[in-house]
Amino acid sequence: MDQTSQASTDNAAQGRTVLRNYVDGEFLSSDRTFLNINPVDGSVIAEVSEADQATVDRAVQAAQRALSGPWGKLSVQERAAMLHKVADGIEARFEEFVAAEVADTGRPVQQARTLDIARAVANFRTFADLAKTANTDLYEMHTADGAGALNYTVRKPLGVVGVISPWNLPLLLFTWKVAPALACGNTVVAKPSEESPSSATLLAEVMRDAGIPPGVFNLVHGFGKDSAGEFLTRHPGIAALTFTGESSTGSTIMKAVADGVKEVSFELGGKNAAVVFADSDFDAAVAGVMRSSFTNAGQVCLCSERVYVERPIFDRFVAAMRERVGQLKLGFPHEDGVDMGPLISHGHRDKVLSYYRLAREEGATVVAGGGVPRFGDERDQGAYVEPTIWTGLPDTARCVREEIFGPVCHIAPFDTEDEVVARVNDSDYGLACALWTNNLTRAHRAARRIHVGLVWVNTWYLRDLRTPFGGVKLSGLGREGGRYSLDFYSDVSNICIKL
Ligand SMILES: NC(=O)c1ccc[n+]([C@@H]2O[C@H](COP(=O)([O-])OP(=O)(O)OC[C@H]3O[C@@H](n4cnc5c(N)ncnc54)[C@H](O)[C@@H]3O)[C@@H](O)[C@H]2O)c1
Numbered sequence: 488m489d490q491t492s493q494a495s496t497d498n499a500a501q502g503r504t505v506l507r508n509y510v511d512g513e514f515l516s517s518d519r520t521f522l523n524i525n526p527v528d529g530s531v532i533a534e535v536s537e538a539d540q541a542t543v544d545r546a547v548q549a550a551q552r553a554l555s556g557p558w559g560k561l562s563v564q565e566r567a568a569m570l571h572k573v574a575d576g577i578e579a580r581f582e583e584f585v586a587a588e589v590a591d592t593g594r595p596v597q598q599a600r601t602l603d604i605a606r607a608v609a610n611f612r613t614f615a616d617l618a619k620t621a622n623t624d625l626y627e628m629h630t631a632d633g634a635g636a637l638n639y640t641v642r643k644p645l646g647v648v649g650v651i652s653p654w655n656l657p658l659l660l661f662t663w664k665v666a667p668a669l670a671c672g673n674t675v676v677a678k679p680s681e682e683s684p685s686s687a688t689l690l691a692e693v694m695r696d697a698g699i700p701p702g703v704f705n706l707v708h709g710f711g712k713d714s715a716g717e718f719l720t721r722h723p724g725i726a727a728l729t730f731t732g733e734s735s736t737g738s739t740i741m742k743a744v745a746d747g748v749k750e751v752s753f754e755l756g757g758k759n760a761a762v763v764f765a766d767s768d769f770d771a772a773v774a775g776v777m778r779s780s781f782t783n784a785g786q787v788c789l790c791s792e793r794v795y796v797e798r799p800i801f802d803r804f805v806a807a808m809r810e811r812v813g814q815l816k817l818g819f820p821h822e823d824g825v826d827m828g829p830l831i832s833h834g835h836r837d838k839v840l841s842y843y844r845l846a847r848e849e850g851a852t853v854v855a856g857g858g859v860p861r862f863g864d865e866r867d868q869g870a871y872v873e874p875t876i877w878t879g880l881p882d883t884a885r886c887v888r889e890e891i892f893g894p895v896c897h898i899a900p901f902d903t904e905d906e907v908v909a910r911v912n913d914s915d916y917g918l919a920c921a922l923w924t925n926n927l928t929r930a931h932r933a934a935r936r937i938h939v940g941l942v943w944v945n946t947w948y949l950r951d952l953r954t955p956f957g958g959v960k961l962s963g964l965g966r967e968g969g970r971y972s973l974d975f976y977s978d979v980s981n982i983c984i985k986l
Pocket residue numbers: 651652653654655656660678679680681709710711712715716717720731732733734736737739740753754755756757787788890892918958962963
């Protein structure tokens with residue numbers, strides 16, 4: 488196992504870059520590697536060093552040691568200053584991070600700039616500042632002897648936090664967990680998705696260069712079962728596990744950490760609804776549902792795969808959506824005006840296409856899309872699918888109940904508020920909902936009746952990082968964001984002083 492100060496090395500024989508793990512302040516290769524594929528054209532971007540159990544163990548031990556090293560002695564103000572330096576480091580290498588994210592995912596460069604990497608900077612800065620405002624409690628207590636007692640709480644780090652993140656918004660979601668975990672004084676062993684290792688690897692260099700002490704932030708690459716993911720969840724040295732990914736994976740991880748009674752924070756799947764009332768601003772609703780259905784090729788947990796439109800405007804809305812979908816530009820990430828790139832992989836495309844076939848079997852009317860675009864160039868080796876709209880399915884259809892996680896939505900008419908609230912809530916998931924109406928009394932009333940973690944009214948995915956983020960039912964456990972992150976990533980002790 489060779490060690491070096493660089494995040495990647497060359498496999499001269501194959502002429503490929505090899506991304507490394509980052510453990511205890513050093514970049515480590517491994518005997519086993521896997522390929523990182525560009526979903527635009529199927530080309531190999533790099534090999535990735537897969538962390539074995541010994542490497543994960545070494546990372547957890549380094550993280551444990553770091554808790555009692557310089558990191559554990561820093562004040563919250565000093566920690567916050569270091570996290571701002573990490574944010575500065577990301578900004579200084581912003582275009583490298585954009586290139587890394589685009590290579591792994593094929594997304595439009597503009598999205599990587601304005602969403603993915605910008606939010607990674609914001610995540611570090613937000614939680615650096617929030618940590619300094621973390622509240623504690625103090626209660627003066629009357630006692631029988633009249634002297635009284637004083638109760639106050641102190642916040643302490645949990646210890647070593649395991650972070651496991653998905654591929655759809657790689658650096659945004661990776662740092663959404665790493666930043667608050669570090670801000671609260673923990674140390675971290677983090678595993679990005681095997682589909683999107685590049686930006687997290689670059690972050691490890693930025694962490695080192697920002698002066699984050701060895702062992703505080705550790706990066707291990709690999710898969711889930713029988714790989715780095717499972718080694719991490721089952722490691723006795725992990726104090727808590729924060730995970731974003733599929734609901735089924737969340738269930739598996741919950742079992743893995745159960746024996747150790749570990750705290751978990753889960754941000755899981757969704758089958759989110761958009762509800763368009765006849766009194767909405769029609770053009771704004773069309774534009775909003777286009778965003779909420781097709782952003783990131785529908786690979787956002789908050790995307791609307793179910794769209795309910797009040798009957799008087801249903802036909803007009805479907806026609807408008809069909810026209811707008813036909814105008815979506817599928818292209819190379821760097822193309823001007825590109826709206827949509829490929830899905831993350833051929834494997835994920837096969838899953839999405841299986842639902843495109845299933846919809847026809849279930850009796851859907853395919854209003855737009857439903858297949859694979861033909862470009863006549865190297866993109867035909869990529870993982871592109873057509874943005875797709877269905878109508879005509881019953882609420883019981885699998886395509887209306889199961890998360891597809893692609894650029895597709897089903898549009899159904901409704902007649903009353905009570906009816907649509909019941910239909911929106913008739914789901915195994917409960918993550919997000921977007922309501923479009925200019926009747927704000929109705930907006931407040933309906934929003935409170937919908938059983939999800941996040942409701943947007945006349946907008947979608949507008950984010951204030953101080954607010955709670957998370958879902959109910961199969962969409963997750965717990966909330967992160969603002970003080971909710973501080974509460975998850977800290978232990979609170981109560982100290983009672985007899986006066
Ligand atoms: N609620 C949210 O905030 C949110 C955000 C983004 C994505 N998601 C969900 O994530 C899913 C898409 O992401 P994905 O395909 O990467 O999800 P996934 O569950 O397949 O993988 C997520 C991560 O978990 C790891 N993993 C898989 N099996 C594991 C196991 N047994 N033990 C430990 N780790 C394991 C993977 O390697 C990856 O790093 C969708 O369902 C989407 O809704 C939810």
